[in-house]
Amino acid sequence: MTAIIAGVATALIWTVATLASARASRAIGPPSALAAVALIGFVVAMPLFLMGPPGPSDPSEALPWLLVAGGGNFVGLLLNYTAMTRGKVSIVAPITSTEGAIAASIAILAGEPVTAALITAMSVVVVGVVLTAWGPEGDEGSTRKGGPAFLAMAMGSAVLFGVSLYSVGHVSSLVPGTWIVAAGRIVGVLCLTLPLLLLGRFRMTREALPFVMVCGVAEVAGFLVVAWGTQDSIAVTAVLSSQFAVLVPLVSMTLFKERLLRHQFLGAVLTGLGVGAVTFVQL
Numbered sequence: 001m002t003a004i005i006a007g008v009a010t011a012l013i014w015t016v017a018t019l020a021s022a023r024a025s026r027a028i029g030p031p032s033a034l035a036a037v038a039l040i041g042f043v044v045a046m047p048l049f050l051m052g053p054p055g056p057s058d059p060s061e062a063l064p065w066l067l068v069a070g071g072g073n074f075v076g077l078l079l080n081y082t083a084m085t086r087g088k089v090s091i092v093a094p095i096t097s098t099e100g101a102i103a104a105s106i107a108i109l110a111g112e113p114v115t116a117a118l119i120t121a122m123s124v125v126v127v128g129v130v131l132t133a134w135g136p137e138g139d140e141g142s143t144r145k146g147g148p149a150f151l152a153m154a155m156g157s158a159v160l161f162g163v164s165l166y167s168v169g170h171v172s173s174l175v176p177g178t179w180i181v182a183a184g185r186i187v188g189v190l191c192l193t194l195p196l197l198l199l200g201r202f203r204m205t206r207e208a209l210p211f212v213m214v215c216g217v218a219e220v221a222g223f224l225v226v227a228w229g230t231q232d233s234i235a236v237t238a239v240l241s242s243q244f245a246v247l248v249p250l251v252s253m254t255l256f257k258e259r260l261l262r263h264q265f266l267g268a269v270l271t272g273l274g275v276g277a278v279t280f281v282q283l
Contacts, residue, residue, distance in 0.1 A: 004278075006229020007240025010222050015247040017218035018093050019255060020211040021077075022084040027208040030081035033215075035196045036204060038074070038188025040216025045181045048220075052178035062179070065171035070183035072164030073223075074191065079157040087150035090249035090258045094132040094267075095154035097245030101126045102162025103238035107169065112235055117281045122239050125274030129245045131267025165238050168223070169230030177227035181220050239278060246271045 024033040056062065076096075083092045104122060108114050168180055196202040204212075222241075229237035246268045252258045 002231070003229045003233040003236040004240060006225050006232070007237045008243070010225045010229070010237070010241035011243040011247065013218050013222040013225065014241065015244040015251065017215050017222060018084075018089070018244060018248050019251060020215040020218065021081055022089045022256070024208045024211040024215060025081040025085050027211070028203040028205055030078060030085060031192065031196060031201070032203040033208065033212060034074075034078050034081050034188065035193040035202055036208075036212040037077075037216045037219060038185055039193045040213055041181075041220050042185040042189045042193075044217055044220045045178065045185045048224075049178045049182040053176045055175045055179055059175065062171050062174040065167045065174070066180065066183040067187075069164050069167035069171060069180060070185075070187040072160045072167065073184045074187045076157045076160030076164060077188075078192075079153045079160070083150040083153035083157065086153070088252070088258050089256055090252040090264075092150065092154045093248035093252075094129050094245035095151070096157045096161060097242040097248075098126070098129055098158045099161030099165055099238070099242060101129070101239060101242065102159060103165035103169070104235035106162065106166040107234040107238070110166075112233070114235065115281065118235070118278065121274055121277035121281055122235070123274075124277060125239050125242070125271055128267045128269070128271030128274055129242060131270060132245055132249060132264045134263060134267070162238075165226065165230075165241075166234060168226055169234035169237070172227045172230050177224050180227050181223045184223065185220070236278060240275060243271060243275055 021033060021037065024036070027033075028036075076099075080092065080096050083096075101122065108119075171180060193202075226237060226241060229241075249258070249264060250268070
């Protein structure tokens, strides 16, 4: 039940983060948006890290997993932010949400117990996500900026997110969740925020500031909830958290004036049925 609650909560949190990051990226560009999000996340995460429970006396076993989790999330976000400036958010988000299926597949291949019913339910979720993502390759603006390249960016982001999510699940049994959150923010600040500031290439506007602030806090909250849920089940938490793939296109219809096609509605229905099936199997 913990994994189910955590997965649903994460889906809601990442819906907010995705929409906020899309607005920020389109306002100031993906690098500056991610740099600001990383900095805000760092400010939020470090007090939690310092006041949180102590980690192991020898963190050497956890460090490689922390680096993979933080680095995969950071590079995945950069690809994701860039994709959302080149294509429709309602298409990019479902593609990147397959991170859950990727992480679940890695977990199953690594030996996590799974039943035939759970595999069937997860398959329905994956089919639903694919149908929701299947649509026009982008708007006219995306074609002028590079066309369907944003699809490759979204797919690459999904793979990196999946690897990061699996690493989070693995390392969550070795260190406190605050360590996991701090690792990702530290990587982002060192690799992007500081270089942009030093080179004078960091941009910020009054329009983008509220969105990067919301996104920075949401990213930290999402990671903490995922770390909590994956201690119960990596596969279930990962798949349920991917349901922001349904929520984002629905909200994007209003927020970004994007059109959801008929088969995308079918995908949303199938994804919802799959979520219900996963929940029932786990009770």
